[in-house]
Amino acid sequence: MSTLSDAGRGYRRDHEALLAQLGEVLGSVHRPTRALELLVDAFVDTVADFAQVALRGGQGWIAVGRTAGHQVVGVDDHAVGRRRAEAIRDLLARRTAEHWVLPPDTPERIEVLGNLFGATPLVEQLDSLDAVSLLHVPLVARGRALGILTLARRGPEDFTPEEIGALEDVAGRVGTSLDVSVVVADNRHVASVLRTALLPPPLPSAHDLDVASYNRVAQEDVTVGGDFIDLHGTDEDLTMLLGDAVGKGVAAAVAAKRIRSSVRTAALVDRSPDRVLDLTNRVLVTEVTSPIESFATAVCGRLRRLEDGAYDVTLTNAGHPPPIILRRSGRLEYVESHGPALGVFEDAEYGSSTHRLEIGDILVCYTDGITEARGRADMFGEDGIANALAGLGGAPSSAVVERLAMSVSSFMGVDSLDRDDAAILAVRPTGV
Incomplete structure (x- = not known):
């Protein structure tokens, strides 16, 4: 995996690769769960060792995550539990990127990860990366926060302020695209429910x-x-x-x-x-x-x-x-x-x-x-x-x-x- 460095050249290379990969995804997928799967692939392939996107739609919260070297988690069960939803809502209430330093190898570390990612393999996978921090970036569209992007890197490598600013810009584009996907999916769901009720x-x-x-x-x-x-x-x-x-x-x-x-x-x-x-x-x-x-x-x-x-x-x-x-x-x-x-x-x-x-x-x-x-x-x-x-x-x-x-x-x-x-x-x- 390419890594981002403080030096601009490596960072720009991966940032451009991310934008190119996202360009193939955004606007072409109108099923939210599939869009999330492709998005986490793009982030893990270019700028991070771990990525999760949590999204709020008309049917509640869904989340999809992936750690480098592992399969996407959430393919069979995208639902987000109550505790995870509360943690996500707390993050979204701040409406700005949150850069969290994770506790060391202690029970508190597992508790933090469990609150964010629930009883999923992502907790163990992320813990094994020995990541020092998590980066939470809100996904905003039409003036409202509809989801959150969470990223992490392996070991001591961390995100620089320059990278965080650029990822906030990327998250804005992602939020706009996902908003369209959610609206389309919700309208289809409403139409399906009404059609079934009319039969x-x-x-x-x-x-x-x-x-x-x-x-x-x-x-x-x-x-x-x-x-x-x-x-x-x-x-x-x-x-x-x-x-x-x-x-x-x-x-x-x-x-x-x-x-x-x-x-x-x-x-x-x-x-x-x-x-x-x-x-x-x-x-x-x-x-x-x-x-x-x-x-x-x-x-x-x-x-x-x-x-x-x-x-x-x-x-x-x-x-x-x-x-x-x-x-x-x-x-x-x-x-x-x-x-x-x-x-x-x-x-x-x-x-x-x-x-x-x-x-x-x-x-x-x-x-x-x-x-x-x-x-x-x-x-x-x-x-x-x-x-x-x-x-x-x-x-x-x-x-x-x-x-x-x-x-x-x-x-x-x-x-x-x-x-x-x-x-x-x-x-x-x-x-x-």
Whole structure:
């Protein structure tokens, strides 16, 4: 390893080598943990025998360190414990470089190192260097300290004032670059958490109800959309929901989640579908500022199991395409029950109708992403649904959903750019 000397020539050589190596790292890595690994490599390769970078991000403190001749510590576990975080915060509070003389080979020396580097191999590695001092340099960006760089050298060699000044300048560049990396990583984390929160929960299974669903989002790159499906309650008394929030992508997914949550809450008050949608509509009307941009259509159903294994299905429609009952015989029955879309009229009224679902009959609900799917000349429409369901009387729900989804996909063609969110839900009493 090259060493820095008080004489300017050796120092300048290593300082320039450090800047050259950092130039290859900074600005090209946007994952903080990887950036820290490359940074400690650069410092150990050029100006020190030991380096650690501790960084504070949106998810807490992380730290990566390395001693010459050893592997990076922190690859598998970057987290910083409470005691180490407190020590780092104390250093950062001073906002200037700290040049610490280490105690000699005493228990106090190990205690100091343990507070700074935790229960990691770095303590033993650094102690074996017999370093006389530690140099702590804050990493500052946008007027705030976001991390700290700690350096040490083997044996009696120490950092000169000239070197410390130059390393403070380097730390400023490092801090700015890491700040960008942290912001990017935090934004990605927030987006990931929100996206996960917006995904619909998996549908439960009832022991005598065959349930299948399909959900295609228009904006595949964001993985969420405005069509929503939900099923909750007990085996004997289930609330079913399928709907379509206006728009696409994240904004529509947020509206869809709000509606799912409102329906679940309303069902705790009254499980009648017309009352559920009435309460949900009242919530939405009070929350939205522009009904044109915030309305949704939906079908809500209450499925109650009867003693003979059949189900009574009570359905309420809020501006949504009509559900279909595919009888075991193959006959199609369209359930016409109309009401206004959700989130538009405060005084909206919703009616309901009740139907008997025999064992082997299938209730099929779908969004307008199915009926309004566009082919080369026209839309898929109800005729397309009828053709897709032909011959499927008594089939499993999964077969019905798969046939309908594949028929729509084939009708649109693989090159179609005019795609909307689409969802299908099918339920079938099995009697077992």
